[in-house]
Amino acid sequence: DARVTQTPRHKVTEMGQEVTMRCQPILGHNTVFWYRQTMMQGLELLAYFRNRAPLDDSGMPKDRFSAEMPDATLATLKIQPSEPRDSAVYFCASGLVRAGQGDEKLFFGSGTQLSVL
Amino acid sequence: KNEVEQSPQNLTAQEGEFITINCSYSVGISALHWLQQHPGGGIVSLFMLSSGKKKHGRLIATINIQEKHSSLHITASHPRDSAVYICAVSLAPEGNEKLTFGTGTRLTIIP
Numbered sequence: 001d002a003r004v005t006q007t008p009r010h011k012v013t014e015m016g017q018e019v020t021m022r023c024q025p026i027l028g029h030n031t032v033f034w035y036r037q038t039m040m041q042g043l044e045l046l047a048y049f050r051n052r053a054p055l056d057d058s059g060m061p062k063d064r065f066s067a068e069m070p071d072a073t074l075a076t077l078k079i080q081p082s083e084p085r086d087s088a089v090y091f092c093a094s095g096l097v098r099a100g101q102g103d104e105k106l107f108f109g110s111g112t113q114l115s116v117l
Numbered sequence: 118k119n120e121v122e123q124s125p126q127n128l129t130a131q132e133g134e135f136i137t138i139n140c141s142y143s144v145g146i147s148a149l150h151w152l153q154q155h156p157g158g159g160i161v162s163l164f165m166l167s168s169g170k171k172k173h174g175r176l177i178a179t180i181n182i183q184e185k186h187s188s189l190h191i192t193a194s195h196p197r198d199s200a201v202y203i204c205a206v207s208l209a210p211e212g213n214e215k216l217t218f219g220t221g222t223r224l225t226i227i228p
Contacts, residue, residue: 044218091160106150
């Protein structure tokens with residue numbers, strides 16, 4: 001079965017360190033999303049890409065977060081410097097989004113559980 | 118006020134019972150998603166719908182656009198259905214983008 005692969009599954013780091021999370025979307029999907037889940041806020045959209053171009057990153061703190069898609073098989077989410085309030089589970093999801101089509105589900109990765117001490 | 122409200126927040130039922138989880142939203146949407154998050158944390162997309170009803174196995178999702186309301190039903194519930202069920206809506210034309218999520222309904226099915 002095709003799946004979205006995220007690495008690492010778990011990351012524990014100290015405040016101030018750089019964190020990089022990686023995502024391999026499903027081959028053929030043209031849209032990749034980064035979501036963050038916390039107990040307080042639930043699931044929130046951070047950023048997403050269409051055909052590797054960033055479409056919206058308004059949910060992301062710009063001063064410390066950056067999202068890129070260097071090629072069609074890799075999306076990255078970087079936090080520098082990390083802070084304790086960044087502790088959360090970060091999910092990547094991919095989907096095939098076509099103009100005029102409204103029946104495509106999203107596929108989620110297993111998430112990266114980040115703890116910033 | 119959240120744009121997406123789910124009820125109940127928690128639901129415990131006996132195996133075999135018919136389950137209904139509700140989702141109400143306050144804005145015009147292009148599509149609504151039902152997601153399932155298991156205790157291990159993984160998220161699975163169950164349905165994406167913009168009108169009417171969809172069925173997959175023991176799961177049925179309905180949406181009433183006029184009333185801005187959707188329901189997720191589980192027939193003949195089983196302990197393996199225990200999970201958090203999350204409703205999400207999209208305002209974007211394609212229906213997959215810029216999802217706004219409800220806070221989830223934690224379902225526990227007792228054998």
